[in-house]
Amino acid sequence: xxxxxxxxxxxxxxxxxxxxxxxxxxxxxxxxxxxxxxxxxxxxxxxxxxxxxxxxxxxxxxxxxxxxxxxxxxxxxxxxxxxxxxxxxxxxxxxxxxxxxxxxxxxxxxxxxxxxxxxxxxxxxxxxxxxxxxxxxxxxxxxxxxxxxxxxxxxxxxxxxxxxxxxxxxxxxxxxxxxxxxxxxxxxxxxxxxxxxxxxxxxxxxxxxxxxxxxxxxxxxxxxxxxxxxxxxxxxxxxxxxxxxxxxxxxxxxxxxxxxxxxxxxxxxxxxxxxxxxxxxxxxxxxxxxxxxxx
Numbered sequence: 001x002x003x004x005x006x007x008x009x010x011x012x013x014x015x016x017x018x019x020x021x022x023x024x025x026x027x028x029x030x031x032x033x034x035x036x037x038x039x040x041x042x043x044x045x046x047x048x049x050x051x052x053x054x055x056x057x058x059x060x061x062x063x064x065x066x067x068x069x070x071x072x073x074x075x076x077x078x079x080x081x082x083x084x085x086x087x088x089x090x091x092x093x094x095x096x097x098x099x100x101x102x103x104x105x106x107x108x109x110x111x112x113x114x115x116x117x118x119x120x121x122x123x124x125x126x127x128x129x130x131x132x133x134x135x136x137x138x139x140x141x142x143x144x145x146x147x148x149x150x151x152x153x154x155x156x157x158x159x160x161x162x163x164x165x166x167x168x169x170x171x172x173x174x175x176x177x178x179x180x181x182x183x184x185x186x187x188x189x190x191x192x193x194x195x196x197x198x199x200x201x202x203x204x205x206x207x208x209x210x211x212x213x214x215x216x217x218x219x220x221x222x223x224x225x226x227x228x229x230x231x232x233x234x235x236x237x238x239x240x241x242x243x244x245x246x247x248x249x250x251x252x253x254x255x256x257x258x259x260x261x262x263x264x265x266x267x268x269x270x271x272x273x274x275x276x277x278x279x280x281x282x283x284x285x286x287x288x289x290x291x292x293x294x295x
Contacts, residue, residue, distance in 0.1 A: 008200040014281035021122050026258050027046045027068045027270065029075075029154060034263060037293045039255060041199045042120050048291040050202070051077035051103070053213045054227025055269025057088035057115065058096045065270065066099040073102035075288055078167050080155075083227040083267065084113030085177065086146060086208040088120050093146045107167045111176040114184070116143045119271040133158060136182060141179050162185060169198055170291075173219070176204030180212045181246050187212060193220045200291060208248040208266050210259075217262040222227045223289075224264045229253045231268035235281040251262035254282070256289075264291065 037048065051072060058065070080103045086096050097104070100167035117137040147157060156163045158176030165172055173194035185205070194201035200223070205215035207228035215225055231254035232241025241253035248266065251257075256265050268285040272278070 010020075010233050013056055018089065023279040023283055024272065025064045025291065026283045027065070028283050029072075030255070030285050031290065032265070032266075032287065033290040033292060034223070034256075035292045036263070037291055037295045039200050039293050041170060041224070042197045042293055045169070046292070048079070048168070049075065050079045050289040051075060051080045052083070052225050052265060052267055052287045052289060053080065053100075053103075054083040054111070054206075054267035055085040055115075055230060055271055055272060056096060056099065056113065057085055057120075057269070057273060058092040058099065058273030059271075059274050060091045060095050062095065062271075066095055069270065069286070070098040070102050071173045073106070077288070078170070079110035079172070081202070081225050082110040082138055082150075082155075082202065083204060083225055084111050085114055085115040085227065085271075086112075087141050087143070088271060089244070090119060090141060091253055091293040093142050093149075094135075097149055103195040104155065105155035107165075108150070108153075109158045109174050109176070109202075110150055110155055110162065111178070111206055112143060112147075112157045113179045114139075114182050115273070116146070118142060120275055123273060125277045147160060158226065160189050162190050164198065171195075171199045173198035173201040173264070174204065175202075175216070177212060179206040179228075180209040181207035183281075185212055187215045187280055189217065191215070203262070207246045208252070210247045210265065213248075213262070213264065217260040220282050221262055222257065224262055226265070227269050229269075230272060230279075230283040231266075231285075233272060233276070233282055234280055238283055239281050241282075 121137040203221040203224040208226040245255040
Protein backbone atom coordinates (compact mmCIF):
# COMPACT_ATOMS: atom_id res chain seq x y z
CA UNK A 1 0.00 0.00 0.00
CA UNK A 2 2.84 2.39 0.88
CA UNK A 3 4.48 1.75 -2.49
CA UNK A 4 1.19 2.46 -4.26
CA UNK A 5 0.94 5.80 -2.47
CA UNK A 6 4.50 6.66 -3.49
CA UNK A 7 3.93 5.66 -7.11
CA UNK A 8 0.66 7.60 -7.14
CA UNK A 9 2.42 10.68 -5.80
CA UNK A 10 5.18 10.41 -8.39
CA UNK A 11 2.62 10.02 -11.18
CA UNK A 12 0.66 13.04 -9.94
CA UNK A 13 3.85 15.11 -9.72
CA UNK A 14 4.88 14.17 -13.23
CA UNK A 15 1.42 15.01 -14.51
CA UNK A 16 1.48 18.44 -12.89
CA UNK A 17 4.97 19.10 -14.27
CA UNK A 18 3.89 18.10 -17.77
CA UNK A 19 0.84 20.35 -17.56
CA UNK A 20 2.93 23.22 -16.22
CA UNK A 21 5.40 22.79 -19.08
CA UNK A 22 2.60 22.77 -21.67
CA UNK A 23 1.31 26.11 -20.31
CA UNK A 24 4.53 27.84 -21.41
CA UNK A 25 3.25 28.13 -24.99
CA UNK A 26 -0.32 29.18 -24.20
CA UNK A 27 0.23 32.89 -24.63
CA UNK A 28 -2.53 35.36 -23.78
CA UNK A 29 -3.19 39.01 -24.53
CA UNK A 30 -4.60 40.99 -21.64
CA UNK A 31 -6.37 44.29 -22.24
CA UNK A 32 -7.28 47.22 -19.99
CA UNK A 33 -8.75 50.65 -20.63
CA UNK A 34 -7.38 53.57 -18.62
CA UNK A 35 -8.77 57.13 -18.82
CA UNK A 36 -5.60 59.15 -18.11
CA UNK A 37 -5.26 61.71 -20.90
CA UNK A 38 -6.49 65.31 -20.68
CA UNK A 39 -9.54 66.06 -22.78
CA UNK A 40 -8.67 67.01 -26.33
CA UNK A 41 -5.29 65.25 -26.33
CA UNK A 42 -6.26 62.60 -28.88
CA UNK A 43 -7.85 65.12 -31.28
CA UNK A 44 -10.64 62.81 -32.34
CA UNK A 45 -8.77 59.52 -32.03
CA UNK A 46 -10.35 56.90 -29.81
CA UNK A 47 -7.32 55.81 -27.75
CA UNK A 48 -3.56 55.71 -27.31
CA UNK A 49 -2.39 52.08 -27.50
CA UNK A 50 0.42 51.08 -25.17
CA UNK A 51 1.77 47.53 -25.52
CA UNK A 52 3.55 46.28 -22.40
CA UNK A 53 5.87 43.30 -22.79
CA UNK A 54 8.23 41.85 -20.22
CA UNK A 55 10.31 38.84 -19.22
CA UNK A 56 10.79 37.19 -22.59
CA UNK A 57 13.56 35.04 -21.08
CA UNK A 58 14.37 33.99 -24.63
CA UNK A 59 16.11 30.68 -25.37
CA UNK A 60 17.29 29.95 -28.93
CA UNK A 61 14.74 28.03 -30.98
CA UNK A 62 11.54 29.12 -29.20
CA UNK A 63 9.73 29.59 -32.51
CA UNK A 64 6.21 29.62 -31.06
CA UNK A 65 7.16 32.51 -28.79
CA UNK A 66 8.92 34.34 -31.63
CA UNK A 67 5.85 34.04 -33.87
CA UNK A 68 3.38 35.09 -31.16
CA UNK A 69 5.37 38.12 -30.00
CA UNK A 70 6.09 39.36 -33.52
CA UNK A 71 2.37 39.05 -34.34
CA UNK A 72 1.60 41.60 -31.59
CA UNK A 73 2.54 44.22 -34.17
CA UNK A 74 -0.89 43.67 -35.75
CA UNK A 75 -2.35 45.45 -32.69
CA UNK A 76 -0.75 48.63 -34.09
CA UNK A 77 0.51 49.94 -30.75
CA UNK A 78 1.40 53.61 -30.54
CA UNK A 79 4.10 52.84 -27.96
CA UNK A 80 5.89 49.65 -26.91
CA UNK A 81 7.21 49.38 -23.35
CA UNK A 82 9.64 46.56 -22.56
CA UNK A 83 10.42 46.11 -18.85
CA UNK A 84 13.33 43.71 -19.13
CA UNK A 85 14.63 40.19 -18.57
CA UNK A 86 14.73 39.52 -22.30
CA UNK A 87 17.37 36.79 -22.18
CA UNK A 88 17.75 33.31 -20.71
CA UNK A 89 20.75 32.19 -22.75
CA UNK A 90 24.01 33.67 -24.08
CA UNK A 91 22.95 32.90 -27.67
CA UNK A 92 19.44 34.38 -27.39
CA UNK A 93 19.93 37.92 -28.72
CA UNK A 94 19.24 37.07 -32.41
CA UNK A 95 15.95 35.32 -31.57
CA UNK A 96 15.00 38.14 -29.20
CA UNK A 97 15.43 40.60 -32.06
CA UNK A 98 13.44 38.31 -34.38
CA UNK A 99 10.57 38.20 -31.89
CA UNK A 100 10.57 41.96 -31.39
CA UNK A 101 11.42 42.75 -35.02
CA UNK A 102 8.20 44.40 -36.23
CA UNK A 103 7.70 46.14 -32.88
CA UNK A 104 11.14 47.73 -33.06
CA UNK A 105 9.84 49.80 -35.98
CA UNK A 106 7.37 51.45 -33.60
CA UNK A 107 8.11 54.00 -30.87
CA UNK A 108 9.43 52.21 -27.81
CA UNK A 109 11.20 52.51 -24.48
CA UNK A 110 12.84 49.90 -22.28
CA UNK A 111 14.50 49.17 -18.96
CA UNK A 112 16.56 46.10 -18.13
CA UNK A 113 16.38 43.43 -15.43
CA UNK A 114 19.20 41.35 -13.99
CA UNK A 115 18.47 38.54 -16.47
CA UNK A 116 19.48 40.91 -19.25
CA UNK A 117 22.88 41.39 -17.62
CA UNK A 118 23.58 37.94 -16.16
CA UNK A 119 22.70 34.39 -17.14
CA UNK A 120 20.11 32.45 -15.14
CA UNK A 121 21.20 29.83 -12.65
CA UNK A 122 19.53 26.64 -11.38
CA UNK A 123 16.63 27.32 -9.04
CA UNK A 124 16.04 25.74 -5.65
CA UNK A 125 12.22 25.44 -5.73
CA UNK A 126 11.96 25.47 -1.94
CA UNK A 127 13.90 28.73 -1.72
CA UNK A 128 11.65 30.21 -4.39
CA UNK A 129 8.45 29.18 -2.64
CA UNK A 130 9.79 30.59 0.62
CA UNK A 131 10.29 33.93 -1.15
CA UNK A 132 14.05 34.08 -0.57
CA UNK A 133 16.08 36.34 -2.85
CA UNK A 134 18.52 34.52 -5.11
CA UNK A 135 22.00 35.81 -5.83
CA UNK A 136 22.62 36.50 -9.55
CA UNK A 137 25.06 34.24 -11.38
CA UNK A 138 27.20 37.22 -12.48
CA UNK A 139 27.86 35.33 -15.72
CA UNK A 140 27.67 38.08 -18.34
CA UNK A 141 25.08 38.06 -21.11
CA UNK A 142 25.49 40.10 -24.35
CA UNK A 143 23.14 42.84 -23.18
CA UNK A 144 25.21 45.62 -24.72
CA UNK A 145 24.62 44.23 -28.21
CA UNK A 146 20.91 43.96 -27.53
CA UNK A 147 20.77 47.48 -26.11
CA UNK A 148 22.58 48.84 -29.17
CA UNK A 149 20.10 47.09 -31.48
CA UNK A 150 17.12 48.48 -29.55
CA UNK A 151 18.50 52.01 -29.71
CA UNK A 152 19.51 51.77 -33.37
CA UNK A 153 15.85 51.08 -34.12
CA UNK A 154 14.85 54.19 -32.20
CA UNK A 155 13.81 52.80 -28.83
CA UNK A 156 14.72 54.93 -25.80
CA UNK A 157 16.76 53.41 -22.99
CA UNK A 158 14.83 54.36 -19.86
CA UNK A 159 17.36 52.81 -17.48
CA UNK A 160 18.36 55.47 -14.95
CA UNK A 161 17.12 58.20 -17.26
CA UNK A 162 14.26 60.54 -18.09
CA UNK A 163 12.85 61.17 -21.55
CA UNK A 164 10.28 63.57 -22.98
CA UNK A 165 9.01 62.84 -26.47
CA UNK A 166 5.84 62.97 -28.53
CA UNK A 167 4.01 60.08 -30.17
CA UNK A 168 1.26 61.31 -32.44
CA UNK A 169 -0.58 63.95 -30.44
CA UNK A 170 0.45 62.59 -27.02
CA UNK A 171 3.31 64.23 -25.12
CA UNK A 172 5.06 61.66 -22.96
CA UNK A 173 7.26 61.97 -19.90
CA UNK A 174 9.03 58.69 -19.11
CA UNK A 175 11.44 57.92 -16.29
CA UNK A 176 13.02 54.60 -15.37
CA UNK A 177 15.44 52.97 -12.97
CA UNK A 178 17.74 49.97 -13.18
CA UNK A 179 16.53 46.73 -11.61
CA UNK A 180 15.63 47.50 -7.98
CA UNK A 181 15.29 43.84 -7.01
CA UNK A 182 19.08 43.62 -6.67
CA UNK A 183 19.65 47.22 -5.66
CA UNK A 184 20.86 48.44 -9.05
CA UNK A 185 18.57 51.50 -8.93
CA UNK A 186 19.43 55.05 -7.88
CA UNK A 187 16.25 57.08 -7.81
CA UNK A 188 18.12 60.30 -7.04
CA UNK A 189 19.38 60.35 -10.62
CA UNK A 190 15.86 60.67 -12.05
CA UNK A 191 13.99 62.21 -9.10
CA UNK A 192 11.42 64.94 -9.49
CA UNK A 193 7.98 65.43 -11.04
CA UNK A 194 7.42 64.61 -14.71
CA UNK A 195 7.47 67.50 -17.17
CA UNK A 196 4.47 69.74 -16.51
CA UNK A 197 3.47 69.79 -20.19
CA UNK A 198 3.26 65.99 -20.46
CA UNK A 199 -0.09 64.43 -21.31
CA UNK A 200 0.96 61.03 -19.96
CA UNK A 201 3.71 60.21 -17.46
CA UNK A 202 5.15 56.70 -17.18
CA UNK A 203 7.37 55.15 -14.50
CA UNK A 204 9.42 52.13 -15.58
CA UNK A 205 11.14 49.55 -13.37
CA UNK A 206 11.77 45.87 -13.90
CA UNK A 207 10.68 44.70 -10.43
CA UNK A 208 7.71 46.36 -8.69
CA UNK A 209 9.53 47.10 -5.46
CA UNK A 210 7.34 49.29 -3.21
CA UNK A 211 10.24 51.45 -2.00
CA UNK A 212 10.73 52.71 -5.59
CA UNK A 213 7.04 52.79 -6.52
CA UNK A 214 6.44 55.06 -3.54
CA UNK A 215 8.92 57.59 -4.94
CA UNK A 216 7.41 57.54 -8.42
CA UNK A 217 3.92 57.99 -6.93
CA UNK A 218 5.07 60.86 -4.70
CA UNK A 219 6.62 62.59 -7.73
CA UNK A 220 3.27 62.45 -9.53
CA UNK A 221 3.69 59.75 -12.18
CA UNK A 222 0.39 58.44 -13.53
CA UNK A 223 1.24 54.87 -14.47
CA UNK A 224 4.04 52.48 -13.52
CA UNK A 225 4.98 49.49 -15.65
CA UNK A 226 6.97 46.51 -14.42
CA UNK A 227 7.38 42.75 -14.72
CA UNK A 228 9.70 40.38 -12.84
CA UNK A 229 7.05 38.51 -10.83
CA UNK A 230 5.91 36.32 -13.74
CA UNK A 231 2.51 36.86 -12.16
CA UNK A 232 3.58 34.43 -9.46
CA UNK A 233 4.44 31.76 -12.08
CA UNK A 234 3.32 28.90 -9.80
CA UNK A 235 -0.12 30.00 -8.66
CA UNK A 236 -3.23 28.68 -7.00
CA UNK A 237 -6.46 28.40 -9.04
CA UNK A 238 -7.71 31.79 -10.11
CA UNK A 239 -4.11 32.88 -10.81
CA UNK A 240 -3.55 33.69 -7.13
CA UNK A 241 0.16 34.14 -6.52
CA UNK A 242 1.86 32.11 -3.79
CA UNK A 243 5.02 34.25 -3.88
CA UNK A 244 5.92 37.43 -5.76
CA UNK A 245 9.75 37.19 -5.75
CA UNK A 246 9.91 40.83 -4.66
CA UNK A 247 8.41 43.26 -2.15
CA UNK A 248 5.02 43.73 -3.78
CA UNK A 249 2.09 42.02 -2.07
CA UNK A 250 0.59 38.86 -3.58
CA UNK A 251 -2.76 40.37 -4.68
CA UNK A 252 -0.83 42.86 -6.85
CA UNK A 253 1.67 40.39 -8.35
CA UNK A 254 0.00 40.70 -11.75
CA UNK A 255 -2.42 42.93 -13.60
CA UNK A 256 -3.62 46.49 -13.13
CA UNK A 257 -3.91 47.98 -9.64
CA UNK A 258 -3.68 51.22 -7.70
CA UNK A 259 -0.49 52.16 -5.90
CA UNK A 260 -1.56 55.20 -3.96
CA UNK A 261 -2.59 57.84 -6.51
CA UNK A 262 -0.68 56.05 -9.27
CA UNK A 263 -1.90 53.21 -11.48
CA UNK A 264 0.41 50.20 -11.55
CA UNK A 265 0.60 47.44 -14.14
CA UNK A 266 2.60 44.28 -13.45
CA UNK A 267 3.07 41.94 -16.41
CA UNK A 268 2.83 38.14 -16.16
CA UNK A 269 5.74 38.06 -18.58
CA UNK A 270 6.25 35.92 -21.65
CA UNK A 271 8.83 33.40 -20.45
CA UNK A 272 10.57 31.77 -17.53
CA UNK A 273 14.12 30.89 -16.61
CA UNK A 274 15.33 27.91 -18.62
CA UNK A 275 15.95 26.22 -15.27
CA UNK A 276 12.31 26.59 -14.18
CA UNK A 277 10.21 25.84 -17.30
CA UNK A 278 6.78 25.56 -15.68
CA UNK A 279 3.72 27.73 -15.10
CA UNK A 280 0.67 26.82 -13.05
CA UNK A 281 -2.57 28.83 -13.29
CA UNK A 282 -0.52 31.73 -14.67
CA UNK A 283 -0.15 31.75 -18.43
CA UNK A 284 2.44 33.92 -20.19
CA UNK A 285 1.03 37.18 -21.47
CA UNK A 286 1.51 40.62 -22.94
CA UNK A 287 -0.83 43.51 -22.22
CA UNK A 288 -2.48 46.15 -24.38
CA UNK A 289 -3.32 49.24 -22.35
CA UNK A 290 -5.86 51.42 -24.11
CA UNK A 291 -5.22 54.92 -22.78
CA UNK A 292 -8.23 57.19 -23.27
CA UNK A 293 -9.16 60.74 -22.34
CA UNK A 294 -10.69 61.45 -18.94
CA UNK A 295 -14.46 61.93 -18.92
